[in-house]
Amino acid sequence: MILILHKNIPETLMKKITFALAAIIIMQTLFISCKKNDPISDDEKMEAQKIAIGWLNMMDEERYSDAFDDSARFFKYIMTREDWINTVGTMRKSFGKVTERSLYSIEFTRELPGLPEGNYLVIKYKTYFGKKKLMEIVAPLREKDGVWRISGYHVQGFNIF
Secondary structure, three states: OOOOOOOOOOHHHHHHHHHHHHHHHHHHHHHOOOOOOOOOOHHHHHHHHHHHHHHHHHHHOOOHHHHHHOEOOOHHHHOOHHHHHHHHHHHHHHHOOEEEEEEEEEEEEOOOOOOOOOEEEEEEEEEEEOOOEEEEEEEEEEOOOOOEEEEEEEEEEOOOO
């Protein structure tokens, strides 16, 4: 896990970051135990992957505000738009530009820790940044309106390839 701390981060922002990181850590522990009863069709998985790639492209283009807008409803309760832009902007700039991204895995689950029950896909991408090789994890959720939206984003070091 990559964590960038600055002396000037306000205490309220640190609390939000801590909460978000705790949720991500718990999410990771469940990746291995995703349910095998997968009601999501291949077409729905393709749809969710297109949403995930579109969202990641916004991140690559530094359109963090747009990515925030296109995220799941409860994602926006975890931190403010400004906090999201500052935190993700700092983190992503330290990685360099994306040079390659490929699908590593996709798994279905109904539950992720700290998140409401729903139909989630945990999608992992091997991503080569200009300065690092990392694993990006996005978790699209099919919301009540039937639209897939990103409910979580995590970047971890990747040393398998």
